[in-house]
Amino acid sequence: MSFPKYPAYKDSGVEWIGEIPVGWNMVQLKRIISVVYGDNLKNEDRAEDGSVPVYGSNGVVGFHNISNAPSPTIMIGRKGSCGALNWSQIPAFAIDTVFFVELSSLINMRWVYWFLHILNLASLSQDTGVPGLSRETLYSQLVTFPSLPEQQAIASFLDRECGKIDALIAKQERLIALLAEKRQAVISHAVTKGLNPNAPMKESGIPWIGMVPEGWKVRPLKNVASVQxxxxxxxxxxxxxxxxxxxxRVANVQDGYLDLSELTMIYIDSDQVERYLLQKGDVLMNEGGDFDKLGRGAIWHGEIAPCVHQNHVFAVRPKVIISEWLSAVIRSDYAKFYFMTRAKQSTNLASISSTNLMTLPTIVPPPEEQKLIVKFLKIEQGKFENMITAAKTTITLLKERRSALISAAVTGKIDVRNQNKAIAA
Structure with a gap:
């Protein structure tokens, strides 16, 4: 859909903004908004049964019973998630890692919210450690300044159009979640029930595994592989x-694949290299970390030689099963359940010991069935990956469209003054 332009333009004096409509001005941000520091509020001092949202730099982090920010307002990440923007329609509490915005009735708060999106605030961080945004840097930014009626028209237009785009993005994200869930179900069913729906079944002896095909065995992992x-x-x-x-490292071992874009080097005694050396066919598995990292694994195909591994990454070396089968077992629901029930857990973190890993009940079909199931899973996972990739591409395009639309509206490249009237008509 195309939108009309303004009748006449002039040079803004800012290269990345370009021309702006005649009648608009360029002003520093400090001329139109006040940016206020949040307050320190420790976790133990919050009233979690309160109804006032507490905002940190990346959004709501809890609740309290008093507010320190007006409504509506914009929360701007000051430390950590530098420049992150959050909108609060109700009175809220801003902690000391965020700014909140105050302004006069002559400025439309929602228009300010949309304009801030194009300033790339994260790039303005001046701290070398934890990303940080200074109020002085924020105030110095030049922004376009249309009349209040135009601000209101732009805000209403972007609320409506970006709302449509956000709904489409949410739909694609739900699709990705459903595809990932279905993919997981396919893996879990294949490694516990096989491919033949008419195969005679027997009790596995493990309650959370249930029935398995006759001829399949269930063995402790230590009987079919070694753990390095x-x-x-x-x-x-x-x-x-x-x-x-x-x-x-843990960061290199993803769910089903390796990310070797950033590889660390380590000094090690030469006589210890062989002890920690990875071998082709090792199934790498994370000891823990965040819950989603527990048991996450992939196969080492000898991508880099020589290479050793961190103590938080296990190298599971198959002896009587193929690597691809073991990798599928580790990724199955029953193995994930085992890891979670045996893991040492703390707040949002979990880890499993090598001792518990070695007692993982491992389903072992005959060698030929292992190969057939692995081949089937490779084909099926390829289908899922293609659909997930297509959905991710759609999301990327939608986000690009959203960003372009915001930029065009708030810099006056399109004239949206009559769009709301057209919708109302």
């Missing part, structure tokens, strides 16, 4: 005997 633990970073090494070698 990794090296701890910071271990003392001898300068005379040390060598520098690639080092695989």
């Amino acid at each position: 633990t990794g090296i701890a970073k910071g271990k003392d090494v001898s300068e005379e005997k040390s060598v520098k070698i690639p080092y695989l």
Whole structure:
């Protein structure tokens, strides 16, 4: 859909903004808004049964019974998620990692919200450690300044059009979640029930596995594979005997694949290299971390040689089963359930020991069935990945469209003054 332009334009004096409509001005942000620091509010001091949302730099982090910010307002990430924007329609409490916005009745708050989207506030961080945004830097930004009626028209237009786009994005995100759920169900069914729906079944002896095909066995992992633990970073090494070698971390081991875009190096005693060396066919598995990282794994195909692994990454080396089968088992629902019930847990974190890992009940079909199921899963997962990739591409395009629309409206590249009238008519 195309939109009309303004009748006449002039140079804004700002290269990235370009021309703006005649009648608009360019002003520093400090001329139209006041940015207020939030207040310190410790977790233990919050009234969690309250109805006032507490905002941190990345959104709502809890609740309280008093507010320190007016409504409506814009929360701007000051520390951490620098420049992140959140809209609060009701009175809220801003903690000390955010700013909140105050302004006069001559400025439309919602228009300010949309304009802030195009300032790329995250790039304005001046801190080298934790990203941080200073009020002075924020105030110095130049923005377009149309009349109040135009601000209201732009805000209403973007609320409506971006709302439509956001609904389409949410639909694609739900599709991705459903596809991931279905993919997980396919993996879990294949590794516990096989491919033949008419196969005779027997009790596995494991309550959360249930029935398995006759001829299949259930063995502790230690009977079908060995578990190699990794090296701890910071271990003392001898300068005379040390060598520098690639080092695989938790961040490199994703769910079903390896991300080797950033690989760390480590100094290790030369006589210890073989002890921690990865071998082709090892199934790498994360010891823990966030709940979603627990048991996450992928197959090592010898992408880098030599290479060792971190102590938080297990290298599971199959002996009587194929690597692809073991990888599928580890990714199944029953294995994930086992890891969660055996893991040592704390707030949002979990970890499993090598001892518990070695007792994982491992389903072992005959070798030929392992190969057939692995082949089936490869084909099915390829289908799911294609659909998920298509949905992600759609989301990317929708987000690009959203950003372009916001930029065009708030810089006056399109004239939306009559759009709301057209909708009403």
